[in-house]
Amino acid sequence: METISENRCFGGVQGVYRHPSKATGCDMTFGLFLPAEAAQHPVPLLWYLSGLTCTHENAMTKAGLQAHAAAHGVAVVFPDTSPRGEGVADDPAYDLGQGAGFYVNATQAPWAAHYRMWEYITHDLPRVLFAYFALEEDRQAITGHSMGGHGALTMAMRLPGRFASVSAFAPIAHPMASDWGRKQLGAYLGPDEATWAAHDATLLMRNGGFEGEVLIDQGTSDQFLDLLRPDALAQAMTATRQPGSFRMQKGYDHSYFFVSTFAGAHVSFHAEALAR
């Protein structure tokens, strides 16, 4: 593992690291914020999965999570959103290929060789994190924005026991019924829609949901409401009596100005669950 940079930040360290991943078959870069407490003992870990077009860097510099994570003594990891580099397939569209891994393991050409972000986030990156850093493997929580909210919700529901809590900022909530989903799931997983269902938060919610609390924030002025389909997930959460909150935030859009505004509430939500 290679250290790209380390900056002191809110009494802790904001690092950027690179490591080879077997899952993606290429080097992967991630950001990790460690609060001051990590110099003394292992700390809980909050995963932040980013949205379309993002690298590890966007949320790390714009979401303002470190202030809140430091206040609660929680680490935050900022993974990349896709494999990258020479030899890694790509597409001219912003919403397919590099920057748009959609947190699945691709089975279709030309994607199958590297686009295994599910495996990377749930297996390879945890191995690196818990081997090299003072992090508590049995105290993890997960959140994400947009495509990353989709990743957070699907991972939390499909890996029971791993995450104490899950939240999302304007998640892609029902990808099987949206152009943010049908296009990518078709490309990465092929035409058999039965293989897509494991990657649809609304369907997973209808079929069992999450064992802990769920927190969703969604801006009412989000320019992508038709693609995100918050209505489908909110309906599923209430119909299945999922504990948690789905909050429509008046006037907010899809930007990091929205994410940073509610970052404190999400970190507090997770810190409370992790303290149980």
Added chain:
Amino acid sequence: METISENRCFGGVQGVYRHPSKATGCDMTFGLFLPAEAAQHPVPLLWYLSGLTCTHENAMTKAGLQAHAAAHGVAVVFPDTSPRGEGVADDPAYDLGQGAGFYVNATQAPWAAHYRMWEYITHDLPRVLFAYFALEEDRQAITGHSMGGHGALTMAMRLPGRFASVSAFAPIAHPMASDWGRKQLGAYLGPDEATWAAHDATLLMRNGGFEGEVLIDQGTSDQFLDLLRPDALAQAMTATRQPGSFRMQKGYDHSYFFVSTFAGAHVSFHAEALAR
């Protein structure tokens, strides 16, 4: 004046606007955060002047000031750091020309035509702000980072009565004794060093200082300590009994991770002065 974007943020609005400036002879872009209170009545204004290579955007997205400004009901303006566009002189170096206006009125070719950032920040931009937005002209404070800290300190000391308080993050503190200063002051103002003295915070501090409180934060691991010369300004502040604090922050470098860590303390400092 043209609205480039407006995003809801911490209950208020983060806007980006463009307007023609007579001082710089070109269109200028700035960011303005208005807290929720500005919808009801005029609010105090904190100026944030940015450093080398920055536009209006860097601090607006990375410094995390809006959270604290919203908590205190204070607006924050994020000006650009130089004139820009076709016909505006530039230099291949990162520290001269576009992105490096140094908050002076250039008198030398090829800079004199557009590089009048002192006039822009102290005259043109205030006219636009107080004409178009709910801001209290008699309640202003100023801060900045690096080259912007230099700008904030020199403007606060040379415009008595305008700013209730001044602070800086890792300011260029003694440009007449630094390669971050001699090069730019020479290029913009010419070889007569007598004209440079009005733009050196350490000299201004020695010759009267600031009538209110001054707050400076400087990281001990800043990679540019030799260029910033915090020692000269700290010496001047104590020798002249300037009220205020010069804080050396252990382990912090020159990045926005440093600025964002102490952004809350600076906004609180200014809010207190503005409330008097």
